[in-house]
Each structure stands twice: as C-alpha cells, then as structure tokens.
Amino acid sequence: MTETPQPARVRAESDPAVPPEGPGAPRARAEIDLGALRANVRALRARVAPHAQVMAVVKADAYGHGAVRCARAAQQAGATWLGTATPHEALALRAAGIGGRLLCWLWTPGDPWAEGIETDLDMSVSGLWALREVEDAARAVGRPARVQLKADTGLGRNGCQPADWPALVAAALDAQERGLVRVTGLWSHLACADEPGHPSIGRQLDVFRQLVGYAEKEGVEPEVRHVANSPATLTLPEAHFDLVRTGIAVYGVSPAPEIGTPAGLGLRPVMTLSASVALVKEAPEGHGVSYGHHYVTDRATTLGLVPLGYADGIPRHASGRGPVLVGGKVRTVAGRVAMDQFVVDLGGDRVEPGTRAVLFGPGDRGEPTAEDWARAADTIAYEIVTRIGSRVPRVYLNEDPDGDADGEGASAG
Incomplete structure (x- = not known):
C-alpha cells in the first residue's frame, strides 16, 4: 500500500521561515516541500x-x-x-x-x-x-x-x-x-x-x-x-x-499523463513556483500587450505584471497560454513571455502589488500544475521544473524529517 504525501502545513505570514506576501515579499520564489x-x-x-x-x-x-x-x-x-x-x-x-x-x-x-x-x-x-x-x-x-x-x-x-x-x-x-x-x-x-x-x-x-x-x-x-x-x-x-x-x-511529477496523475500514483509535487505581482494598471480597449502586440485588449481592463520570464525558465512557447493563479482566479499569460516578465489580463479585477501569483504547484489549492504548463508549452513536465533558473531562490519547507507526521518544520535557504 502506497503512502499518499500530505500537503505542507498552511503557514501564517508571521512565520519567519516563509517569505511574506505583499510589500517586502521577494520577487519570486520556488518553494520546495x-x-x-x-x-x-x-x-x-x-x-x-x-x-x-x-x-x-x-x-x-x-x-x-x-x-x-x-x-x-x-x-x-x-x-x-x-x-x-x-x-x-x-x-x-x-x-x-x-x-x-x-x-x-x-x-x-x-x-x-x-x-x-x-x-x-x-x-x-x-x-x-x-x-x-x-x-x-x-x-x-x-x-x-x-x-x-x-x-x-x-x-x-x-x-x-x-x-x-x-x-x-x-x-x-x-x-x-x-x-x-x-x-x-x-x-x-x-x-x-x-x-x-x-x-x-x-x-x-x-x-x-x-x-x-x-x-x-x-x-x-x-x-x-x-x-x-x-x-x-x-x-x-x-x-x-x-x-x-x-x-x-x-x-x-508524473512521468507521463498516460501513466497517471501524481495523486493517482500516490505522489505529491514538491515545487511551487510563485512571484509577487510587480504592477497593476488600467488599460483601455485596444491596448497592445508585450512584444509584437500578439495580445490586444478587447475591452477596458486591468493588467498585472509578473516579474518572471524566460531568463528564469518560464517557457516562451507558453506565451498566450500559460496559466497563473492571481487573486483567486486562474488567468492566462497575455502576449509574449519576455526575458524578465510577463503580463496577465486581470479582466478588470483589482489586486494589490505584491499579491502572490502562483504559476504552478501541487494543484490542490486551485493553482495550475507543472503538467498544465507543459501542455501550454508543448513540452513535458520534466522540463518545466528543471528549467527554473538560479535567479529564482529556493525556499525549503519541512526540512526537518521529525516534522513529517504533522507537517511542522520549514526553513528558507
């Protein structure tokens, strides 16, 4: 009988081992459980x-x-x-x-x-x-x-x-x-x-x-x-x-969708990739977004800037398709992924700068998964997690094995 990994504990913002959300939050982070x-x-x-x-x-x-x-x-x-x-x-x-x-x-x-x-x-x-x-x-x-x-x-x-x-x-x-x-x-x-x-x-x-x-x-x-x-x-x-x-x-991460999902295989994704929204602004109808204007707003809307790009390992092939959880909703990359940043169309919603944008994680809190990004970029989930660059700091959760039973023990590094 296989053991199904449990989610890491939900941590309060005051937890000193966890980078905060909002002002003072890091540009981006990859949490490793x-x-x-x-x-x-x-x-x-x-x-x-x-x-x-x-x-x-x-x-x-x-x-x-x-x-x-x-x-x-x-x-x-x-x-x-x-x-x-x-x-x-x-x-x-x-x-x-x-x-x-x-x-x-x-x-x-x-x-x-x-x-x-x-x-x-x-x-x-x-x-x-x-x-x-x-x-x-x-x-x-x-x-x-x-x-x-x-x-x-x-x-x-x-x-x-x-x-x-x-x-x-x-x-x-x-x-x-x-x-x-x-x-x-x-x-x-x-x-x-x-x-x-x-x-x-x-x-x-x-x-x-x-x-x-x-x-x-x-x-x-x-x-x-x-x-x-x-x-x-x-x-x-x-x-x-x-x-x-x-x-x-x-x-x-599942080796292939044909074999099964991580949960179906008794596994839990270890990496959660997120960033702090750098800017939120209003844009009129007909406004071009990012290089080449491959995305043009079809109405007055709000745009959010996510400070991750292909220099960090975000696949440029996912331009216009990559999913991101921002403000409680899954959005899609609007226009091209640039070297250091990309934009999401917030559809008129207002979120504060510093709000956490989650690109992928285990998926049990509504966020996309690495497999979702693999489909968006026409690649495999192996590549999605492996390509995340050194500019993104790794934050290690549950590093103490004595905390496995109750999820305790987080450390940053």
Missing part, C-alpha cells in the same frame, strides 16, 4: 520488492529542486543510492558532505576519474576508452575503481552495443583480476517506459536479461542489476531487478 519529497520516496519504496533498492536521481540540481537538500531528504526517507549524470554533479554532492552510494553515468574523455575513485563514486563505463581511463586513474590513486557496465539494449544513446558487450566484459574482468576495478553493477535504460505497452519495452528487457546472463556466466558478480526509471518503477514490476532509478517521480 522536502516533506513531500520524503513521502514520495517512501511511496516509491512501497512499490518495489523488499530486496530491490531505490535510487533517487538528483542530476540537474535535482531536476531544479536543489541537489544537496533533496539528496539528504531522499536518504532520510530510505533511498540507498543517489544518481547523477555528470561527475561534477557527483563531486559537488561529496564536497557538501553527502555520503552513501552514488552512481554517475555521463563521462567524457579527460573527466576526473581519479577524484571519482577517491570519493567512492560508482562510475558507469560504456566503452573500452572509458575503461582504459578508469584503469589509468586507479593506478595513479592506488586503489580500485567501482565501475558499472552499461549496455545499450535499444535506446540508442549511451551504453555498449550488444555486439561489443563480450569485449567490454572481458576487459573489465581482466582489469578486476589485476586489482584496478571492481564491477559493482550491470545496467541499461529504457526508451519507451513512459508509453505503457510499447513493444520496445519487452524487447529491451529480453536483451538486458541476455547481456546480464552472459556477463554473469563469464564471471561478473554484480551487486546490482538495474534498468527501471520512474515510469518503469511505477508500471513494470518485472523491470525492478535489484535497484530502481527514480528521477522525476521523486519530485512528485
């Missing part, structure tokens, strides 16, 4: 077999949510592995004091393999060139590297082609015999797990089993075998193996 993140991890753990471990993927600054704090929260909730794409992301976590098992998979020639060995990373290897660089680094450091061999079972991106797999396995076993590496895992990635029933899923799982079987027959004894991302974790129990890699689901 770490209590929801922990509950999401627990809900995902409940979906997998007891022997299968859960990895929380915190690449791309934890999909825009803040890697260090999200990594800590995920570990507090029982994630036994963390995952990043680049080694620099992984090394930054280590520098911040994040311990535990940490897999990093997107390496390029000349990357800091030695530092990865010294900080106990598990490092993915997809080709012989990478294995050679790992061996050189292990000799220099004087200790073996932990490596995981990645197979391309049909995605066509990173990973070793099946035809080249025997050579990679043989070379890795030779390096292991010489004390330079220890093969800790065998893994791959699915192309269409977010499309339930897609024929490639079964084909890829078959290839993965064959390649794992070959490696094990040759003498590889992996700690973990893994192929499941968030959608596979939610819909494909046969893909769970020893470890599941949960990325977007950790942050309470």
